[in-house]
Amino acid sequence: MGKTIARNRKAKHEYHIEEVYEAGIVLQGTEVKSIRAGRVNLKDSFARIEGNEVFLYNMHISPYKQGNRYNHDPERVRKILLKKREIKKLIGQTQQKGYTLVPLKLYFKRQLVKVQLALGKGKNLYDKREDIKRRTAKREVERAFKDRQLGRY
Numbered sequence: 001m002g003k004t005i006a007r008n009r010k011a012k013h014e015y016h017i018e019e020v021y022e023a024g025i026v027l028q029g030t031e032v033k034s035i036r037a038g039r040v041n042l043k044d045s046f047a048r049i050e051g052n053e054v055f056l057y058n059m060h061i062s063p064y065k066q067g068n069r070y071n072h073d074p075e076r077v078r079k080i081l082l083k084k085r086e087i088k089k090l091i092g093q094t095q096q097k098g099y100t101l102v103p104l105k106l107y108f109k110r111q112l113v114k115v116q117l118a119l120g121k122g123k124n125l126y127d128k129r130e131d132i133k134r135r136t137a138k139r140e141v142e143r144a145f146k147d148r149q150l151g152r153y
Helices: 029-036 084-094 125-150
Strands: 004-007 015-025 046-050 053-057 078-081 099-109 112-122
Touching: 015 084, 015 099, 046 084, 053 084, 084 099, 084 112
Parallel strands: none
Antiparallel strands: 004 099, 015 078, 015 112, 046 053, 046 099, 053 078, 099 112
């Protein structure tokens, strides 16, 4: 894994992550320069399969300051590059009820921009509460164990 540019922090809170895929993304020149500057947001983005291609929606890449008339549309639809076999597998899985494709993070790998796509199933409110309880309990156990080791009982 290369240098992480942006993360979708809410994805793991909103979805049960089943599988993770690494994919390329088709970008314009000014988009790459904005991404290098860290001016990208994955917050409400999602991927959709259309035909035999995968597209990423709502990923915001701010316009490049020195881009003048060659600048890009910040919220344009971007094509995701996956192998045909992976796309066919995803078509079958996303047709099941509740499954969706969510980008987890954007990063550089060998000077290419890659996106980590996850196949996720939406969580219900009680699932989110259960995760919070589990996290809190784990934190308290670790704190108690640390105090016990330091002799603070």
